Structures are given as structure tokens and as C-alpha cells.
Amino acid sequence: MHAVVAGAGIGGLTTALALARAGAGVTILERAAVLAEAGAGVQLSPNATRILAGLGVLERLRRFALVPEALTIRRGRDGLQLARMRLGPPAETRWGAPTLVVHRADLQRGLLEAIAREPGISLEAGMEVAGYSAHVDSVKIGARRGEAGVTFAGDLLVGADGLHSAVRGRLCADASDAPICSGRVAWRALIPAADVKPDFQAPVVNLWLGRDAHLVHYPLRDAAVINVVAIFEDGEDEREPADASWSAAGDPAVVGRKFSDWCGAVRDFIAAAPEWRTWPLFERRVLARWSNGRVTLVGDAAHAMLPFLAQGAAQAIEDAAALARAVAAAPHDIPRALEAYGHARCARAARVQRQSRRQGWMYHLAGPLALARDLSMRGLGADRLIARYDWIYADKS
Ligand SMILES: Cc1cc2nc3c(=O)[nH]c(=O)nc-3n(C[C@H](O)[C@H](O)[C@H](O)COP(=O)(O)OP(=O)(O)OC[C@H]3O[C@@H](n4cnc5c(N)ncnc54)[C@H](O)[C@@H]3O)c2cc1C
Secondary structure, three states, rough: OOEEOOOOOHHHHHHHHHHHHHHOOOEEEEOOOOOOOOOOOEEOHHHHHHHHOOOOOOHHOOOOEEOOOOEEEEEEEOEEEEEEOOOOOHHHHHHHHOOEEEEEEHHHHHHHHHHOOOOOOOOOOOOOOEEEEEEOEEEEEEEEOOEEEEEEEEEEEEEOOOOOOOHHHHHOOOOOOEEEEEEEEEEEEEHHHHHHHHHHHEEEEEEEEEEEEEEEEEEEEHHHHEEEEEEEEHHHHHHHHHHOOOEEEHHHHHHHOOOOOOOOOOOOHHHHHOOOOEEEEEEEEOOOOHHHHOOOOOOHHHHHOOOOOOOOOHHHHHHHHHHHHHHHOOOOOOHHHHHHHHHHHHHHHHHHHHHHHHHHHHHHHHHHHHHHHHHHHHHHHHHHHHHHHHHHHOOOO
């Protein structure tokens, strides 16, 4: 059996690896000439690291990753601590796998190293998937390298081509199915650890909440740098999907203004960022079906979501494992395998999408609602707060 995977992001690479382990030959077609994971840090929750362990990637990753000791939630206005949840060994015991923070490039390298040891996988960089035609016993994929058209064939095609998926466009054939702009923008920076106060260097994931904005930061790469994501509502910064890119530089004065009424520790921290990059946030609507015949979707192509639960990559990794299981269970009936895969994944991914949106609303509350949120967080205590994540992190399906 031969699978063609469009896209070599976290979703595509994990899918290729999982399918190869299930016995498939795989060709990965990646538009970019050089693989480079955009952005910086990514939190990998236990539902993802459990799968990476099964694929033999986790042990490599541990060399580069940091295991945060805790997640702290604070009020941006005055720094009041609302909650502190222990991660590290207690969380690993609870969920059966570690929580890690890792540089995206290191995760990509870990996946690529594992792929390099799989003789059945080949990766064609600089190859853009333009379309496909479905046949009874195969799928033909039309791709472009520069001006040249190239055709590939496989028993199945997996669209792992991200938010603006060309495969999804052809699969859904619905002009109204476009990325949905959230009106929020993520501002990202990497700050040398030496430039921030020791509190900000601790191996902790920090979440600060404020009116219409929140801030997340954690150290990366032996705590040499601090990964920062500031997300705020900003109608002015809405961009068309075509412009959504990590390469857009952000004006530090804008982020400085947004956080000007936050406590001094946050203001100093933000001011230490050498540069900001912006990423407008989009999601995709929930699809009733992820597959048609021999073609299916994984990752952002299937269920791009807002990043407030830090689950986009984790869900892509879950997709990869579920797809490989379904194909292994029905290798001689690919359409049925893909149908079963969509069935297994659709409701859960939709729930994570919904919950991520809700989390964003909750993070950005103001006035009495924010007060109620803060009181409830403090009242609940760490144990009950942490139990709220069981449905995501303990999932072993
Ligand atoms: C601010 C922010 C923070 C986040 N933090 C987290 C986090 O902490 N934890 C987490 O789990 N998730 C997080 N996410 C989400 C996560 O980054 C994404 O969900 C994940 O990277 C999606 O992976 P993917 O492989 O599906 O898509 P992508 O990473 O978009 O990869 C798609 C690939 O397909 C290629 N491609 C596109 N079109 C074509 C084509 N036509 N032909 C061939 N190749 C093509 C692209 O070049 C790319 O390499 C965050 C997202 C944001 C915006």
C-alpha cells in the first residue's frame, strides 16, 4: 500500500511515520523548498507525547525539550496568583505521559530523524500539491515543482497541508468553506533568558489573564530563551488569510500599549523582547465528513483551531495515530478505513475546537465576569482545576 501525504508540518510528518510503521510506503509532498517550522515554542501535552513515545520520537525529543514543573495562572493587572498546577512527575503519573515544551524546529528534527530511518518514506520538498483525481482503485495527485507539473499516484491521499489546505478545498468543493478569522492576533517573541528577571526563567508555563488579552511564556532550550505569546483582540489587525504569516514583524509599541495597564513585572518583561512577529488567528468550521473515498485530512487541514488549549499540534498527532490504526485494520478497503478514521476523530477534534474557543473567551473576560472567573479559579484549587484537563490529556483512543 502506498500513501501520499500533502504537507510536511507536524501533522504530515507524524502521519507519514505512523503509516510507515503500519506497513505503508509513503511519499510526502511539501510545498516549501526548505523545511522550516514557523514560530518557536510548542507545548506538547500527554495525549501527544504518549503517541510520540509509541513512534520512538519521544526519547530523541527529551534531549531538547524541557519538562515544566508547573502551570501558574496570574492576574495581569496586579500579578495575583489565581492557580498553580503541578506538572512534572505528578502530572506524568496522572496522565501516563509527560508534558513537554519544545522548540518547533527541535520537534521537526526529531520527526525527520525518525523518518530518515524509515526506508519506505520519501520526502519531495519544493513540490506543491495542486489537485487530485479519485479513481476506483487509486488516487492521482497533480503537483507542481516550479513551472513543471508532476503526477504522483497512491492508494490514498492525506491532506496535511494546513489551514489553507488545497486538498480540503477539493474534498469539500464548497466555496463558503474558508478559514474563519477570529479578529485576534498572536504576537510572538523569543527573549534571551539573561534579559529577564529570574522569576521569568523558572521551568514553568506561565499564563497571565487580563481584559481582552492574555500572555503565555515558558523557557525553551535549556532555559536559554523565553518563548512568549501575547494574544489580544485587535480588529485593526485583522488580516486576510493570504497574509497570515509568521514573517510579519510587529511594532513593539503596539504590544507595549496593549499591556500598559498590566503590572510592572509584565511590562518590563514585554519590553525585553528584541522583536515581535505576528500571527492572525484563524479556525476552520467543523466538517461532517473528513474523507471521501481514498482522500482524507489530518491536522489544521481538518480542524484548524484557536490555540487557547495548546492542542492544534497535539490533535494533529492524534489524527496521525488514529489514521494509521484505521488503515492497518482495513488495508484492503481504504475508503472504509478512512471513513472509520473520520468517525473515530471527528467528534473529539470538534470538542477540542469548541473548548479552545470557549477558553479564549474565558481568558479575556473583564469586569464582574473576570472577578467571578478569578474567584472560581482560586476556590476550585489545583486538584479540581487539573482534573478539568483529564478528558484531553488522558485520552488513549
Ligand atoms: C500562536 C500559536 C501557538 C500554538 N501553540 C500550540 C501549542 O503549544 N501546542 C499545540 O499542540 N499546538 C499549538 N498551536 C497549533 C499548531 O501550531 C498547529 O495546529 C500545527 O502546527 C498544525 O500542523 P499541521 O501539520 O496540520 O499544519 P502546518 O504546520 O500548517 O503544516 C502544513 C504544511 O503543509 C505545507 N503545504 C501547504 N500547502 C501545501 C500544498 N498545496 N502542497 C504541499 N505542501 C503544502 C506547508 O508548507 C506546511 O509545511 C499553536 C498555534 C498558534 C497559532
